[in-house]
Amino acid sequence: MIPQAALARLREAVGAEGLLEHAPLELEGARPELTLAPADGPALGRALGALSELGLAALVRGAGTQLALGNPPRRADLVLSTARLRGIEVLDAEEGVARVRAGTPLSELREAAAACGWEPPLDPLRPEATLGGVLAAGTPGPRGLGFGRPRDAVLGLDTALASGERTRCGGRVVKNVTGYDLAKLYVGSLGTLAVIEAAWLRLRPRPEETRLLVASLASKGVAAGTEAARLPSARIVAVANALLAPRLDPAAPAGHPLALIELAGDASVVAADARELASRLGAASGAPDTLERLREGLSDLPGEAALRARLDVRPSRLAACAAALVGAPLLLQPGLASVHVWLPLGEDPQAAGGPGAADAVARAFDRLAEAARAGGGRFVVEAAPLRAKLGRDVFGEAPEGLALMQALKQRFDPQGVLNPGRFVGGI
């Protein structure tokens, strides 16, 4: 419970409409009963200043589509929502840049940009995902092969630090080395260093032609996928193994891996690449809902009895990584050098906490570690029941450079106001 005096101080910071008291939310083991939703940048700064002053910790939230990502918070007295920091401030059709507030759903930006011939090179898994959330999580969607990582879309950021100070870095131009590139730090930091208030984004010209293809693959799934990812117009290449394939396309022949490929760009290149895929893999046009199913799969909450993880590996070791996970549903993205896997955590969720369930969790984490080693990379458990997260790091073993990361957290958020405990190594 937050004391009345503290509530009054917070209300003063964000105004009455910006303070919502509600029944306790179940968020990764925390039970916040209060949401702060500042309406603009100054209110966000005031809110953070007040939290620092009051010694409270916040769980930062956009649309909440990626709340499953991260370790359970060490503490979350309330939710700090960016939902009201909404709107496209600038959409410059001549320059191909946009300035967008953090709480804006990306679907809104996508629509507005499309109307003037551009598209944001960001590919969230859910339509309601906000810009701030996508940048804070920092992980590319399936179109990352064509778009690059979210870090590459950012030209400049306005952020509010834990102290409440509002700062900016970068700018609105497409080429800039003026000062440190702090945006790289904030993007992918899961809201643990600062709260993103707004961003200048680079847009891309809308492709002249886009085509979605599916191909049922026989034995050489990964190799075929890797080759497809090297075609010049390939924007998505996702290969589901035989166990996962029916989920992407219920009509696909059973027992075979399935490749889903999106081509985009110059019409002549797309046509040439589509011909190549037709002759090489027998690829044919895919139904649009195949892509929706892919996104749903990559963002699903596997419930109490399973976890969903991503492994980022060396591109050439994708097959070795997949081999270490044989028997589990797998989705490989050769262009992003990643493997997504679903692993069981014991048959009976009611037995959670029992010795059998604990063993199943340990086995799942061991398999992930082994597969990451085979792939020369790392794993991150993107969604799992709380019981599987407790006492473990969902980001796997501590990376080199963890001491530097801890030093950064210490300097940006010494009191642990922002998502304490959520990030790598319990940062």
Add this chain to the structure above:
Amino acid sequence: MSAAPGAKASSAALIASLRAIVGAGGVLARPEELLVYECDGLTHHRGQPSAVVLPRETAEVAAVVRACNAAGVPFVPRGAGTGLSGGAVALEGAVVIECQRMNRVLEIDPEDRVAVVQPGVVNADLSKAAAPHGLLFAPDPSSQQACTVGGNVAENSGGPHTLKYGTTTNHVLALELVLPSGEVVRLGSRGGAPAGYDLVGAVVGSEGTLGIVTEATVRLVPIPEAVETLLGIFPDVVSACRAVGGIIRAGLVPAALEIVDRRTIAAVEASVYAAGLPLDAGAVLLVELDGPRVAVTGQVERVRALASEAGATRVEVARDAAERQRFWRARKGAFGAMGRLAPDLYVHDAVVPRTKLPEVLARVCEIGDRHGLRLSNVFHAGDGNLHPNISFDRRDPDEMRRVLAAGEEILRTCVEAGGVISGEHGIGTEKQDFMGLLFGEADLDAMRRLRDAFDPGHVCNPGKIFPTTRFCVESDPKARGYERVELA
């Protein structure tokens, strides 16, 4: 800043310990040896290092850093010294750690499409090494025949092809870094996904202030199937800029979109770089298209039409490699051509929104004329990245003063237009006191938090990037070294 009293004896001890690490041949300390290390490509900012050390491997770099720390002497990493913002200049009697002997390409992996290189590998040599695999290293700064990958990482170097391929930061996947403490750490991953905070992203472009890169894993991209280069002759810069806008609005992403102004054409044509450009042209636009042949062929015709529509009096398409090189001479020879007009060349690097280019260029020329300077423009038009070149003689104090005054006006003009003060050259010592044009104290303080997490003692390339506030650069050419005077 001059050395502290009693520094000589301790300096001798430090040099002895550096020799013990890298061998006698790896340490330069005689004044005549140090002379060439007094500046980088920005010739009017100077500082004398107390020594230059040339390590051969990571362990030696780490030992050198620890020896400097033990002696209380700061250090500065240096590649080929081609930087243009004073980033490699030794301030506060720093030791220069020159990475040119660490020049091996350790691995080219065509499957992962990466190269692992030591920092002293020359940029162009990396692409040469990758070529047999059908791959290249995309960042290609004008100095690519000399500049090193370590320097590219430090400065987040660009080049004419960044419009399509991005700058160095888009191509660095992992780094080995000797931290300012002397500890060695490996950051990033070969697949490109960061493990934790994106420290690789923070280090690239940090101008050698967060540590010394001793190994870089970089992305290689396929050599394009087809390349076509077009040269458009325009009556003025405004119509050339209009063509650039038209090309971008048409959804085309050329590999390069470069403009050379009338003043530069005159200088180029009067030099050994002469490319046969018409002297009465107001501007020349160079467009390079690359990619799959089926796409490029159609794009050439679209660009030709868009250029004509914007007012081009002539559009030529290079018929062969020799002609392509001739076209590029007009662009790449600009620095050399301007350089022959006077002993020194000052290349500015501000960026403005592309649509502001015509008005900003007019202002830039007016500023140069008003200060009586030989100023010309070549620029990465697609990125809005200006390169006003000023030919001058730093031994002429009055001209030096006018060069600096004009430079400040140019930066202010660009910032007022919504731009920034550096697109690819870095801040270094050159522009540190103009950081305030863009950033407030809280913004700079956030940057200091990053600096302090890596280098709490400010021993790694001190005195760069952040404003000196109370100080200004003393440009008295008679002064030996890079001096600063406190303002009253």
